Amino acid sequence: MAIQTENFNNGDYVLAGSKRVITCTSSQVDQPKFRFYLEVIYDGKTFAYTFRPNQLEYGIIDISSIIQNVVYPINVQQALTLPDALATGNANVFQQNIHSMPHNKFVGTGYRQQYLSTGGSGAKRIQLKLYDFYATSSNTAPAKQGSSVNANMYVLSGYNKSTDLINYSFSDYKLTTTSKQWLNGNYNSLNSTTQIIDTATTDYGTLAFLNRTDDVNDSANTQYITIKYYNTSGTATTEVFTNSDLYGGNFVLYGATDDSMIIHFGCYPANLNKLESSFTRPSDIANLDYYEVYSSNASGSSQYSKKYRFNIIERCDKYDTQRFAYINNFGVWEYITFNKKRTDRISNNKTEIKSSVYNYQLEYANVGAGYNEQPFVPGVSHESRRVTSTNAKQSFTINTGFLQDYEIEQVRDMFLSSSINYINTDGTALSVILTNRNIDEVVVSHNYEQTEYRLTFEYSIETYNPILL
Numbered sequence: 374m375a376i377q378t379e380n381f382n383n384g385d386y387v388l389a390g391s392k393r394v395i396t397c398t399s400s401q402v403d404q405p406k407f408r409f410y411l412e413v414i415y416d417g418k419t420f421a422y423t424f425r426p427n428q429l430e431y432g433i434i435d436i437s438s439i440i441q442n443v444v445y446p447i448n449v450q451q452a453l454t455l456p457d458a459l460a461t462g463n464a465n466v467f468q469q470n471i472h473s474m475p476h477n478k479f480v481g482t483g484y485r486q487q488y489l490s491t492g493g494s495g496a497k498r499i500q501l502k503l504y505d506f507y508a509t510s511s512n513t514a515p516a517k518q519g520s521s522v523n524a525n526m527y528v529l530s531g532y533n534k535s536t537d538l539i540n541y542s543f544s545d546y547k548l549t550t551t552s553k554q555w556l557n558g559n560y561n562s563l564n565s566t567t568q569i570i571d572t573a574t575t576d577y578g579t580l581a582f583l584n585r586t587d588d589v590n591d592s593a594n595t596q597y598i599t600i601k602y603y604n605t606s607g608t609a610t611t612e613v614f615t616n617s618d619l620y621g622g623n624f625v626l627y628g629a630t631d632d633s634m635i636i637h638f639g640c641y642p643a644n645l646n647k648l649e650s651s652f653t654r655p656s657d658i659a660n661l662d663y664y665e666v667y668s669s670n671a672s673g674s675s676q677y678s679k680k681y682r683f684n685i686i687e688r689c690d691k692y693d694t695q696r697f698a699y700i701n702n703f704g705v706w707e708y709i710t711f712n713k714k715r716t717d718r719i720s721n722n723k724t725e726i727k728s729s730v731y732n733y734q735l736e737y738a739n740v741g742a743g744y745n746e747q748p749f750v751p752g753v754s755h756e757s758r759r760v761t762s763t764n765a766k767q768s769f770t771i772n773t774g775f776l777q778d779y780e781i782e783q784v785r786d787m788f789l790s791s792s793i794n795y796i797n798t799d800g801t802a803l804s805v806i807l808t809n810r811n812i813d814e815v816v817v818s819h820n821y822e823q824t825e826y827r828l829t830f831e832y833s834i835e836t837y838n839p840i841l842l
Contacts, residue, residue: 390532410506473800474639489622492635530704587628599673804833
């Protein structure tokens with residue numbers, strides 16, 4: 374006999390930033406120097422941990438801090454593609470900005486657009502092996518004994534709250550019916566089967582969903598994605614996209630076991646307008662009112678998820694649009710746009726030294742009349758205080774304008790996010806850091822149940838390189 378009972382708490386997906394424990398019992402706890410021995414295996418590496426049984430002879434190990442080092446969010450598409458700046462080429466070597474998919478992949482003699490991305494480092498299956506670990510006598514070293522009990526754990530780079538259970542349920546995110554949700558875009562509900570996303574035709578962004586996954590989600594209908602365009606007269610035009618490795622995604626009939634357990638889809642208007650003319654794009658629809666995105670069958674006639682309705686809006690052009698992406702609690706990107714005043718600042722930290730204004734480097738012993746000013750030549754910009762280095766830092770502050778309730782929730786989630794991107798008008802991204810320390814301290818006003826924030830950001834990479842003089 375060896376391990377008698379075990380609970381890996383792996384019956385569903387696991388968020389890396391969650392509570393996660395393994396419990397077990399063994400028939401061998403009376404053996405000399407007994408321990409439980411756990412191996413965590415991923416990426417061809419094995420990490421081993423031992424832990425004691427408690428006074429009731431039960432073993433329990435908290436692996437929360439272990440799995441947090443396994444996954445982290447991505448900001449690049451996982452497909453290797455050609456740089457957007459190249460009109461031609463055949464070297465698929467770049468992992469490009471995920472927010473502005475699709476990017477072109479060279480295939481054979483032509484190009485195929487990659488409008489999907491797998492989850493990359495944001496999702497990983499790890500293998501767990503649990504053994505008895507003891508010595509055969511009191512004067513020998515302990516070692517692994519017998520065979521292991523094994524389990525797979527499907528880890529996502531997200532987090533949960535203290536009120537969430539250890540076994541967090543992802544049933545609402547397994548795409549089988551019209552009430553199931555994707556992993557982002559869920560702030561504003563029209564009804565139980567439709568989410569609303571307000572967007573301009575110039576907005577870039579992605580939606581993400583849990584793909585069919587072995588063990589924990591092996592019946593999800595995620596092979597096809599439908600977009601249905603509606604003009605202002607209510608006429609619909611349908612385009613069906615295939616979740617396949619041909620287009621940057623992946624669908625496995627028995628369920629994914631790799632990073633394709635998450636699929637990102639570039640489906641905001643600016644992304645779709647980058648598609649070639651063989652696709653129906655938002656720009657092809659006269660008087661476009663909105664379009665819907667949902668998981669479907671091959672014809673688009675059956676719906677296996679909520680509909681994500683992208684309402685086409687016109688933003689006020691008084692101020693430049695400020696668009697941000699931030700990682701949500703599931704480890705995928707959410708998007709929010711502000712259309713109010715922005716203030717930019719540049720600060721410069723300078724290092725100074727003080728020095729003499731006289732020139733001590735020449736010979737002055739036999740200086741004749743008229744040359745007495747050589748140590749201090751008039752008309753020259755002499756330096757007594759001298760700057761030896763500069764380090765410029767650029768920041769900007771935005772006013773959000775008055776926000777709706779779901780937008781306030783977004784701002785608060787962005788405040789907690791581990792990663793924020795500023796999205797330029799061409800879809801390129803800059804990593805930024807939200808420097809406000811307390812979300813309630815940046816409320817500008819709260820009049821008539823309307824709330825406005827003032828948020829300050831710094832660039833993760835400085836715009837100007839430090840200079841040594």
